[in-house]
Amino acid sequence: MLPPxxxxxxxxxVARLNSFSLAANELSVSQSAISHQIRMLENYLGExxxxxxxxxxxxxxEGKLYFDSISHSLLQIESATNQIKGQHKTHIRLAVYSSFAVYWLIPRLPDLKxxxxxxxLSIEMSHGSPDLSDRTADFFITVEKQKRGFSFEPLYQEELFPVCSHAYFDALKNRLNATSNQELEHKLNTTPELLAQFPLITSNSIYDKHTEDWKHWFENLNHPLPSTTQFHHFSHLMLACEAAKHSLGIALVNDYMMNEKYEETTLKRLPCKAFKTGDSFYLAYKESRKNEDAIRHLKHWLKEEAKSLP
Incomplete structure (x- = not known):
């Protein structure tokens, strides 16, 4: 039998907004009417x-399981109704990591518009991997690559490399007695521990532990991280990036944080090798929604814009 x-x-x-009052405002009914409908549904389900x-x-x-099931069905009903009426869904929620949103996505939104x-487009920013669910968003940029009922398409394979401010770069060259960028590149690639003479900026948002990012970078060059290294610690890659912009030291960032559209980046990439973190970013969306216009347009635009990434 069908529920009420x-x-x-x-x-x-209510489940999407996590609020009775917000749901009442959205549906233009009283909060008591919302409570009555929820109570009626819970009584019917016995949960x-x-x-x-x-x-x-x-x-x-039980509520999460029920929401995942019925929200998809309601979306299908809405989509079928709009198709019959000649209307197309134009609103879409995109869940994306905060650093990707701030440094790469937002500067490009005028082009999308x-x-x-x-x-x-509504942007839902997340620090960790977003929950792949209709209650979170309609479309995702995530490092996850499999979940039943979802389609995944590769977007970007993450690499980290050292950066600093332009002023800090000039000071670094002078201190290492490098008369050219080519000479600096030779020195840093043959003796990477030279970087440890300078304060290194570390964050724990990728490896969940401070200094692990730099340990991986040195290990990738078959060199141990010098024990005398001075570190500045930050909880997130965004903070490490901003600290480097203000000449606090040398940070490890990735391509999309350097990819500032239409303007010169305030960071200077050091002539050193990058290393792959092992994370890849994917576009994810419900397989059953792949033919929706909003999903198709957003997917195509993101893939075209991402061609500037490695």
Missing amino acids: LKSLPVFEA NLFHRQGRHLELTK RLHPSLE
Whole structure:
């Protein structure tokens, strides 16, 4: 038997917004009407769909499973209805890592808007890997590469390399007595421990432990990390990048953080070798939604823009 159908869009809105009041505003009904519909659905299912602790609201295990199932069905109903009415879904939620969003995606959004003016894009930033679910977003940039019901397409294979500010680069050349960039490149590639004479900026957002990024960089060159190295510690790659811009030392960043569109980057890449972190970024979306116009347009645009990445 079907559940009370009026309750399903109410449950979807509450679960997606994580709020009874926000769902009431979106659906233009009272909060008591929302509570009534949720209670009716829970009674029908014989399961609690939410944990309620004061103002804090959280889906139960059963609620998460039910949301993943019915949200997809509601999206299909909406899509089929819009097709019959000659309308197309133009709003799409994209979940993306914060550093990728700030340094690479946002500078390119004006191009997307000019190319697809009717496409409404909402950005959901995440520090870790976003949960691949309709309640999180419609489209994802993630390092995950498999989940049942999802399609994945490779976007970028991550590499890290040393950078510093332009002023710091000039000071580094002078201190190492390098009269040219070519001479500096030779010195750093033959004796990479020369970098350890300078403060190194480390973050724990990739390897979950400070200094691991630099240990991997030195190991990639078959050199141990000098024990006398001075470090500046930050919790996120974005903070390490900003610290390098302000001449605090030398940081390890990746290509998309250096790929500033239409303007010269404030960071200078040192003439050193890069190393692959082992992470690859993928575009991910529900297989059942691959033919939606918004999904197709966003996927094509992202792949075209990413051609500037290695």
